[in-house]
């Protein structure tokens with residue numbers, strides 16, 4: 001019997017999708033798919049891996065297969081390992097604007113998480129971006145499995161693009177010396193696809209909407225100083241962007257570079273010092289972080305000061321972790337901090353056209369359509385003051 005599936009999908013290049021799933025038995029790493037329910041004229045074969053942890057835990061067979069080429073904005077029906085009992089479907093992202101991202105960090109698997117997932121599911125979106133801290137398994141590996149089952153209804157239907165948080169590290173000196181063992185095995189990202197492969201599962205980038213939006217997924221827990229592989233890769237990645245063709249560039253990172261919450265104060269500062277200038281030089285439009293279990297939105301900032309050519313910084317680490325909210329703030333509120341509140345919720349970034357994107361924050365305490373905070377983000381590529 002195929003005991004657990006935990007299906008999730010992630011975008012690969014501009015017209016492919018990676019399907020990842022887990023079976024208890026030896027089962028083929030085959031995804032069969034097509035555009036009509038119950039009919040699977042296409043198939044793709046991938047690879048299978050597994051891992052053990054602390055001698056006590058052995059994962060199921062973790063399969064992944066890349067399907068495509070796929071048409072944009074199209075619903076595909078699929079099944080995994082030829083199991084006829086469960087049919088899944090996903091919709092491919094659009095190849096042009098508008099494009100809607102859900103952004104949510106520090107998701108966990110609590111009652112708060114369930115509420116967040118319900119709110120996310122209550123309105124359509126094209127892709128979910130998760131800036132780290134997924135399962136809060138915290139060394140107890142079966143929690144990765146329960147997390148996989150919890151997010152499956154959403155993560156099997158829309159691409160979920162993640163980067164790592166500190167809760168993914170799970171390294172135990174001497175006993176489990178390899179960091180990110182479970183995360184890397186279960187949440188493989190497209191680090192080897194596209195024009196700018198990073199070679200590391202801990203940071204990567206990709207384009208959506210036919211190249212209208214470039215998304216940079218940074219790694220707070222990989223080397224980031226000048227001279228490191230990540231720093232070199234980021235420099236090349238940003239240099240390759242043609243802002244005439246890519247009006248929006250956003251970045252995600254786990255530990256926030258700007259934060260006026262007392263929780264995790266200063267933890268992102270070293271990375272900010274190492275990389276902030278690169279992002280400003282590339283006119284990155286917005287940076288989304290997690291780690292702090294609250295919501296905060298900053299104005300455009302650079303070097304700690306308001307700067308009309310710097311990114312908008314948002315902390316969206318309020319997905320539903322098991323540690324509770326971070327509700328103590330530094331007073332007075334810095335001038336650069338526009339809105340801050342410790343409530344669970346999620347954010348949405350609707351890139352509506354080549355100049356305008358609408359960012360909204362949705363609290364779990366409200367019905368999904370209620371917007372607790374919002375701001376129009378205009379592309380820095382279209383701001384002449386930033387491009388002379």
Ligand SMILES: *[C@@H]1O[C@H](CO)[C@@H](O)[C@H](O)[C@H]1NC(C)=O
Nearest residue numbers: 352353354355356357358376
């Ligand atoms: C882009 O969207 C904004 C917000 O809806 C609108 O004001 C603007 O006119 C649009 N630009 C174009 C070129 O359609």
Ligand SMILES: [Fe+2]
Nearest residue numbers: 133165166291
């Ligand atoms: Fe964290």
